[in-house]
Amino acid sequence: MRGIQDIPRWTQPLRTRKEDAGRGRQLIDKRVTSFEQALAGIEDGSTILVSGFGNAGSPIELLEALVDQGARELTVVSNNAGEGEFGLAALMRAGRVRKIICSYPITSGSVVVDELHAAGKIELEVAPQGTISERMRAAAAGIGGFYTRTSAGTRLGEGKETREFDGHPHVLERPLKGDVALLRAKTGDRWGNLIYNMTARNFGPTVAMAADLTIAQVDETVDAGELDPEIIVTPGIFVDRVLRVPRRA
Amino acid sequence: MRGIQDIPRWTQPLRTRKEDAGRGRQLIDKRVTSFEQALAGIEDGSTILVSGFGNAGSPIELLEALVDQGARELTVVSNNAGEGEFGLAALMRAGRVRKIICSYPITSGSVVVDELHAAGKIELEVAPQGTISERMRAAAAGIGGFYTRTSAGTRLGEGKETREFDGHPHVLERPLKGDVALLRAKTGDRWGNLIYNMTARNFGPTVAMAADLTIAQVDETVDAGELDPEIIVTPGIFVDRVLRVPRRA
Amino acid sequence: MGLDRNQIAWRIAQDIADGSYVNLGIGMPELVADFIPEGREIVFHSENGLLGMGPKPPKDREDHDLMNAGKKPVTLVPGGAYFHHTDSFLMVRGGHLDLCVLGAYQISETGDLANWATDSDTRLPAVGGAMDLAAGTPRVVAMTTHCARDGTPKLLGECTFPLTAAGVVDRVYTDLAVIDVTPAGFVAREIVDGMTLDELRDRTGARLTAAENLGILKAPALGDAAG
Amino acid sequence: MGLDRNQIAWRIAQDIADGSYVNLGIGMPELVADFIPEGREIVFHSENGLLGMGPKPPKDREDHDLMNAGKKPVTLVPGGAYFHHTDSFLMVRGGHLDLCVLGAYQISETGDLANWATDSDTRLPAVGGAMDLAAGTPRVVAMTTHCARDGTPKLLGECTFPLTAAGVVDRVYTDLAVIDVTPAGFVAREIVDGMTLDELRDRTGARLTAAENLGILKAPALGDAAG
Numbered sequence: 005m006r007g008i009q010d011i012p013r014w015t016q017p018l019r020t021r022k023e024d025a026g027r028g029r030q031l032i033d034k035r036v037t038s039f040e041q042a043l044a045g046i047e048d049g050s051t052i053l054v055s056g057f058g059n060a061g062s063p064i065e066l067l068e069a070l071v072d073q074g075a076r077e078l079t080v081v082s083n084n085a086g087e088g089e090f091g092l093a094a095l096m097r098a099g100r101v102r103k104i105i106c107s108y109p110i111t112s113g114s115v116v117v118d119e120l121h122a123a124g125k126i127e128l129e130v131a132p133q134g135t136i137s138e139r140m141r142a143a144a145a146g147i148g149g150f151y152t153r154t155s156a157g158t159r160l161g162e163g164k165e166t167r168e169f170d171g172h173p174h175v176l177e178r179p180l181k182g183d184v185a186l187l188r189a190k191t192g193d194r195w196g197n198l199i200y201n202m203t204a205r206n207f208g209p210t211v212a213m214a215a216d217l218t219i220a221q222v223d224e225t226v227d228a229g230e231l232d233p234e235i236i237v238t239p240g241i242f243v244d245r246v247l248r249v250p251r252r253a
Numbered sequence: 254m255r256g257i258q259d260i261p262r263w264t265q266p267l268r269t270r271k272e273d274a275g276r277g278r279q280l281i282d283k284r285v286t287s288f289e290q291a292l293a294g295i296e297d298g299s300t301i302l303v304s305g306f307g308n309a310g311s312p313i314e315l316l317e318a319l320v321d322q323g324a325r326e327l328t329v330v331s332n333n334a335g336e337g338e339f340g341l342a343a344l345m346r347a348g349r350v351r352k353i354i355c356s357y358p359i360t361s362g363s364v365v366v367d368e369l370h371a372a373g374k375i376e377l378e379v380a381p382q383g384t385i386s387e388r389m390r391a392a393a394a395g396i397g398g399f400y401t402r403t404s405a406g407t408r409l410g411e412g413k414e415t416r417e418f419d420g421h422p423h424v425l426e427r428p429l430k431g432d433v434a435l436l437r438a439k440t441g442d443r444w445g446n447l448i449y450n451m452t453a454r455n456f457g458p459t460v461a462m463a464a465d466l467t468i469a470q471v472d473e474t475v476d477a478g479e480l481d482p483e484i485i486v487t488p489g490i491f492v493d494r495v496l497r498v499p500r501r502a
Numbered sequence: 503m504g505l506d507r508n509q510i511a512w513r514i515a516q517d518i519a520d521g522s523y524v525n526l527g528i529g530m531p532e533l534v535a536d537f538i539p540e541g542r543e544i545v546f547h548s549e550n551g552l553l554g555m556g557p558k559p560p561k562d563r564e565d566h567d568l569m570n571a572g573k574k575p576v577t578l579v580p581g582g583a584y585f586h587h588t589d590s591f592l593m594v595r596g597g598h599l600d601l602c603v604l605g606a607y608q609i610s611e612t613g614d615l616a617n618w619a620t621d622s623d624t625r626l627p628a629v630g631g632a633m634d635l636a637a638g639t640p641r642v643v644a645m646t647t648h649c650a651r652d653g654t655p656k657l658l659g660e661c662t663f664p665l666t667a668a669g670v671v672d673r674v675y676t677d678l679a680v681i682d683v684t685p686a687g688f689v690a691r692e693i694v695d696g697m698t699l700d701e702l703r704d705r706t707g708a709r710l711t712a713a714e715n716l717g718i719l720k721a722p723a724l725g726d727a728a729g
Numbered sequence: 730m731g732l733d734r735n736q737i738a739w740r741i742a743q744d745i746a747d748g749s750y751v752n753l754g755i756g757m758p759e760l761v762a763d764f765i766p767e768g769r770e771i772v773f774h775s776e777n778g779l780l781g782m783g784p785k786p787p788k789d790r791e792d793h794d795l796m797n798a799g800k801k802p803v804t805l806v807p808g809g810a811y812f813h814h815t816d817s818f819l820m821v822r823g824g825h826l827d828l829c830v831l832g833a834y835q836i837s838e839t840g841d842l843a844n845w846a847t848d849s850d851t852r853l854p855a856v857g858g859a860m861d862l863a864a865g866t867p868r869v870v871a872m873t874t875h876c877a878r879d880g881t882p883k884l885l886g887e888c889t890f891p892l893t894a895a896g897v898v899d900r901v902y903t904d905l906a907v908i909d910v911t912p913a914g915f916v917a918r919e920i921v922d923g924m925t926l927d928e929l930r931d932r933t934g935a936r937l938t939a940a941e942n943l944g945i946l947k948a949p950a951l952g953d954a955a956g
Contacts, residue, residue, distance in 0.1 A: 032521045032543045057777045057814070058800040060793055083814075085853075108857040111800065121853060130854045133776065134818030134861035138394070141815045145387070146595035146638050148418030151397035153864040154822060157895040159846075160856065169397030169427075178418075195545070195554075195581035199483070202811055203778045204794040209813040213592065229580025234448070235484040236583040237813070239553050241523050241545070241598050281748045281770045306550045306587070307573040309566055332587075334626075357630040360573065370626060379627045382549065383591030383634035390588045395822035395865050402637040403595060406668040408619075409629065444772070444781075444808035451584055452551045453567040458586040462819065478807025485810040486586070488780050490750050490772065490825050
């Protein structure tokens with residue numbers, strides 16, 4: 005009876021789990037061992053949600069490896085737009101980012117986005133920080149749209165459906181979903197559960213929930229059961245691949 | 254200069270903190286020492302959000318003390334509608350609840366709600382569990398309304414504005430805000446930070462955020478700084494009063 | 503001739519792929535967890551706030567703070583996590599589960615599900631998380647007896663009971679058959695040994711066709727307990 | 730004659746009640762934290778995910794994983810907590826803070842705030858959390874010089890720069906005055922010592938009245954560091 009010939013379509017897991025089943029393990033193991041495995045399958049034209057507030061929580065090494073991976077014409081959602089020539093800035097410098105959606109592209113050293121934007125080589129969409137965050141959560145939560153006061157009556161709210169609730173105008177915001185999320189956490193386990201370090205937590209839990217394929221770089225990996233179930237911030241259901249990247253000194 | 258005569262209105266804290274400043278402490282201390290202090294000021298006609306899924310996480314003792322407190326004509330939002338003759342059932346038995354909004358009023362022993370409803374003495378509004386939860390979060394998050402697929406095309410979605418997004422009908426749901434939240438947690442600190450125990454967490458974090466006055470009963474209280482800031486589930490900003498109620502054997 | 507509830511549960515369990523995130527509805531669907539084939543790791547979600555639900559504990563280790571959605575004591579397996587209700591329903595409504603198995607009063611040939619209220623109900627209305635699970639989960643499986651106790655079909659052209667969600671059921675497992683809900687209506691994939699397609703049609707309240715490679719629905723003899 | 734930035738910060742700090750939850754905008758408003766009067770416990774929120782922000786650490790204890798919204802190293806005080814961005818903005822947008830202190834390019838007499846872009850801006854547009862804070866916080870205080878460097882007033886009948894939010898500012902603290910935004914427009918509560926109401930009006934781009942009990946705006950001499 006185990007051998008039903010045509011395993012129906014729906015019995016396959018929906019998400020990209022166990023790509024490395026080839027190594028013969030029967031257990032769920034989301035830990036991968038190379039940047040190639042971590043970033044496999046990211047396609048041209050993808051929308052990439054990126055964690056981090058400034059450099060805290062930014063998946064710098066994953067972003068740099070994405071240059072090698074080769075995907076082009078990317079739309080990146082990130083609170084900031086990179087600084088220096090590393091991480092997100094390196095990806096942009098390599099010409100891979102068609103558009104960036106962010107709240108605050110200006111940081112000390114945000115030279116790459118400045119240059120590319122001045123040269124007309126990158127499209128920039130600026131939105132309120134909380135709206136970006138809530139729009140990603142809406143995508144994660146199956147919400148078709150929500151009304152918020154933020155940006156109502158401002159230039160950033162122009163063109164958006166506006167409706168009054170409780171005496172205040174609200175704009176309608178739509179979910180912001182990623183094809184891929186790249187994030188940095190502190191520790192990840194075999195099931196993909198994640199914990200974070202202080203304010204490096206920032207956008208990590210939200211981007212993790214809001215993408216079809218979620219890839220986390222972590223300082224350390226552990227087996228299932230080694231993280232206290234009370235303190236897990238991102239349950240593994242949201243995470244597809246976990247790559248250990250030793251923290252820079 | 255410290256003695257500006259007319260301290261402007263807005264410099265008073267918005268929420269009911271430090272009601273017991275009379276004891277002369279200068280520090281924020283949300284820990285109260287009696288049911289009277291915990292429940293002071295709850296008015297007739299209030300909407301009360303109540304944590305708990307069945308008995309797990311239910312603030313049983315606070316609910317029973319609310320009988321003594323005396324508030325009437327309450328609207329209660331709770332996943333279940335009480336069982337036996339204790340906790341929420343006792344409050345209903347005392348005739349204090351005009352209306353209950355819940356997802357699942359039937360449990361083994363939900364005799365009080367059955368009787369009151371049959372006698373026409375309580376109004377019952379049934380809504381999907383996730384919708385109740387998300388509506389409370391919307392109230393907490395300043396969201397004027399949101400669209401969800403849940404209940405679209407069903408009896409519970411009738412009369413609600415329906416709108417198509419991504420090929421699926423969604424209903425518009427409005428925020429569900431409480432005047433008061435009563436919840437049970439495991440540990441609370443001086444600042445009102447809370448942690449929970451296993452699945453007794455359930456609705457606690459959500460009701461805590463969604464009410465004007467949030468009152469937590471906890472198994473134990475500690476000083477500020479004794480809870481690891483990484484594992485706090487409900488930050489104290491959402492909590493007004495914390496009462497230690499020793500856990501029943 | 504038909505399967506008993508454990509056997510239906512067993513049959514469903516065979517089809518759940520390794521690594522799936524699954525919610526089992528309260529009641530009969532809970533049995534599915536007992537029959538997951540050896541070697542597969544399935545993560546069970548309980549909507550009251552946990553992933554990685556394990557079997558029920560021995561009596562002396564029950565803790566009423568660790569319950570499932572049916573309010574029965576359970577355990578947590580290594581790798582499991584606790585979270586609050588709104589996050590739990592974010593998982594459900596946001597389509598993060600792979601599959602849910604729900605009981606059913608009626609299923610229509612377009613995949614409508616009725617499983618929360620009957621018109622003859624004398625109980626209070628109670629929906630719980632059924633509408634969230636049915637509307638939010640990408641793959642919804644119904645587990646039910648093929649007919650009600652009085653013999654009336656549960657698979658219908660249209661549901662007569664109040665809907666839980668419209669157009670959501672992908673497959674129905676009954677004591678008599680495994681039936682897909684397709685754009686062409688109900689399609690039998692397996693019929694219980696000894697029953698003809700016409701006999702199954704007699705027990706079905708809508709048009710029913712057979713898959714090209716129609717199989718036989720069988721399950722091993724199973725005791726009342728987990729096999 | 731006017732106050733310096735530390736003195737404006739000091740003046741604001743005097744008005745923040747014990748037990749308040751406060752967000753200080755990036756830049757000049759950050760100074761307010763240095764002047765909270767002894768004996769008051771104020772909980773500072775930073776929108777990148779912490780409550781209970783403390784002063785900056787000594788150089789050798791800086792950790793780039795513990796930053797404030799201005800991306801500067803900070804500390805956490807006992808009782809503080811970390812949380813993710815969406816929860817942090819739930820606090821902001823849901824009105825859970827008591828007060829925010831924001832910088833301003835312009836403030837209108839109806840409480841409109843412009844503080845994120847000027848039309849002459851050659852930089853990239855950048856809004857950060859300004860619109861969330863301005864729209865969501867129940868009490869919004871603007872901290873600014875009374876006039877721009879070229880002497881043009883910042884308090885106006887209508888803002889000419891792009892708005893951050895409409896009708897949100899409750900009070901403005903400048904180097905010259907403390908001014909409430911009321912249904913009747915700008916009302917001066919305090920004017921710096923030595924300045925007349927008419928002189929202040931000359932520096933204000935909208936109708937300005939004086940509160941009945943108009944006071945004198947003074948602050949102690951303060952060094953560059955916290956006083």
